Amino acid sequence: MAANKDAAHQKPLNLVEIAKLAGSSKSAVSRVIQNQSGVAPEVRARIQHIIRVHHYRPSLFGRGLKGSRTGLIGVLGRFMESGFTAEVIRGIDDEVKKRGGHTLVSFAPGIEEYIAFWRSFVSGGQVDGVILIAPPVDLFNQSVGPSDRPTILCAAEPPKKATSWQRAGAVTVDNRSAMDRLVHHLVIKGYKRLAHLAGQPDIFDTQERVRCFEDAIRKHPGITGHVLQGAWTSELAREVVHEHLETHGTWPDAFLAFNDAIALGTLQTLQAMKIAVPDRIGVTGWDDIPFSDYAGLTTIHLPMHEMGIKTAEILYRLLEGKAGDLHAARRAKLEMPLKARRTTAREHS
Amino acid sequence: MAANKDAAHQKPLNLVEIAKLAGSSKSAVSRVIQNQSGVAPEVRARIQHIIRVHHYRPSLFGRGLKGSRTGLIGVLGRFMESGFTAEVIRGIDDEVKKRGGHTLVSFAPGIEEYIAFWRSFVSGGQVDGVILIAPPVDLFNQSVGPSDRPTILCAAEPPKKATSWQRAGAVTVDNRSAMDRLVHHLVIKGYKRLAHLAGQPDIFDTQERVRCFEDAIRKHPGITGHVLQGAWTSELAREVVHEHLETHGTWPDAFLAFNDAIALGTLQTLQAMKIAVPDRIGVTGWDDIPFSDYAGLTTIHLPMHEMGIKTAEILYRLLEGKAGDLHAARRAKLEMPLKARRTTAREHS
DNA sequence: CTGAAAGCGCTTACAG
DNA sequence: CTGAAAGCGCTTACAG
Secondary structure, eight states, X not given: OTTOOOGGGSOOOOHHHHHHHHTSOXXXXXXHHTTOSOSOHHHHHHHHHHHHHTTOOOOHHHHHHTTSOXXXXXXXXXXXXXXXXXXXXXXXXXXXXXXXXXXXXXXXXXXXXXXXXXXXXXXXXXXXXXXXXXXXXXXXGSOOOTTSOOEEEESOOOOXXXXXXXXXXXXXXXXXXXXXXXXXXXXXXXXXXXXXXXXXTTBHHHHHHHHHHHHHHHTSTTOEEEEEOSOOSHHHHHHHHHHHHHHOSSOOSEEEESSHHHHHHHHHHHHHTTOOTTTTOEEEOSBXXXXXXXXXXXXXXXXXXXXXXXXXXXXXXXXXXXXXXXXXXXXXXXXXXXXXXXXXXXXXX | OTTOOOGGGSOOOOHHHHHHHHTSOHHHHHHHHTTOSOSOHHHHHHHHHHHHHTTOOOOHHHHHHTTSOOOEEEEEESOOTTSHHHHXXXXXXXXXXXXXXXXXXXXXXXXXXXXXXXXXXXHSSSOSEEEEESOBGGGGGSOOOTTSOOEEXXXXXXXXXXXGGTTSXXXXXXXXXXXXXXXXXXXXXXXXXXXXXXXXXXBHHHHHHHHHHHHHHHHSTTOEEEEEOSOOSHHHHHHHHHHHHHHOSSOOSEEEESSHHHHHHHHHHHHHTTOOTTTTOEEEOSBOOHHHHHHTOBEEBOOHHHHHXXXXXXXXXXXXXXXXXXXXXXEEEEOOOEEOOGGGOOOOO
């Protein structure tokens, strides 16, 4: 009685104490925690009971020090601006929590810094695995070592030539089919001169969507396509679009933006220039952020939260050795539906 | 030569190896790392050089195990939806990185879960300190133990009666002056019957803004104020506002929303009901998310990124024992400017 | 100023 | 199935 101090503020128990309480040894407790065989059923039950009663959780540090699993998942992002990274992280954390782990996040906007962080994550022995959100493509010039912790890419796929990266996991979206859907929609609506506002240049999705855009244009005779670089943010888009319209005689009749933020910047410029949307010029985004619904922006729905979950799932699959050599087990590609709204809702012309 | 394998994939060095290379002892290296006195200048320089050359970084786990500083900062959020949490986290991480630490983030939407996570953070010995972003106010019914790791509140302030919480750090925003500014602006614009759409009920800012709103109304004779509950998300706002206007004979002539998302939902409803903004009804938000500029929404600018930085700064101040007993050293309150835009831009009526 | 030694809480061969 | 023992990489009294 007297010895039982305020329960909330006691120092947490450790392995030895649990073992003592269960009348067993450290080794047995350790085996039970890790769900390993080699413990008599009654002993196991007794230990599990004690663990539950005392809310015992093995120390991160004792574990980490032995070089085995630490329960820490490293997540590396570049920006928080678009909401993409934020939602993906929430998805990852949902899955990591389920497995009793912790999410270590960091942000590194610059390429050098990004790669340095990845290196230290992957070879530092602090995390079980690392998830890279929309990494700079230059990353693939680095090589992955055989003893490196597993890396999963979210929204990127390593190029074929990057051989050391082939064993990495990757969750991507089906840019090709979404782009086809989007271009087809615009064509149906009677738009004929499409301009694609490309995203940040060193991002996988940017590069892939440019390729898919050009391929899609080729499939539609009579439709022209044009890629505009340099408009990767809302602000830049305002400038680039303004300048383009000011200096070009022939206007595009639809702007197909890399993401919703860019599309919204474009809409602002068109509004300021009193150019009718969707009649004179149509506008599409990509992502389907909450405000796109409000703005009536036609866009492609990107399942960010689901991407996060999927990415973490694949990481755990690799950690548990369940992926084997199957390439398919380490890759996932998600579909993205089209959301047709006001900014392309013109009558066929 | 032959022994020098591919540098990128080597196992990282440890303390002993650094000591050997520097021709010194573990103890000396440890002291240098921690910037402690008791090392001869030349020895210190030699060690620092070796550390730099080999990019040595002390292991998180070795450190953590000794029960001293781990370099890990725990961050607990509830949702990512509004962009608030995301931006705050980025600010925190910026500051944590500066100090060579790592940010451990987790999300717990439910109250029980939130408190359980906080408890395990604060007494588990895994993190040096914890930052709680917009915690549920029920948290203050819990008591903070003297041996608990320091907790810093971001966007919350403990009530006076919660004595054990008085030593906690807190970064808040000046809701009172911002609310005064906002109400004054509306009054100047000729709005007379204000309705405040309150936020999620168990949040400090929600409760404080309701109080400030009511106080502000009292200062303006002839102006009436009314608090509408239940509209904490964009979707809910659409329903609540619609229902309110349908069932009430006397309409408010301005909706003052808890945040921009709520304000945008309100704008959608007004638009759908063909009610003229800002002439018939004015609308204001709070946060100044990027989209509000586009939407022409009058709002209060909340410095989210700065809040994150400030919160981490205070945490480090406590960790370094620099706060002493000064209450002021553990508290910060940030100002929020008014952004007057189209949704209240009516001529004086 | 210096360094040998103990110990933090685990995991993992190893011997019984 | 069981448990004693070594060791992971640090920090911190402690003695010199």
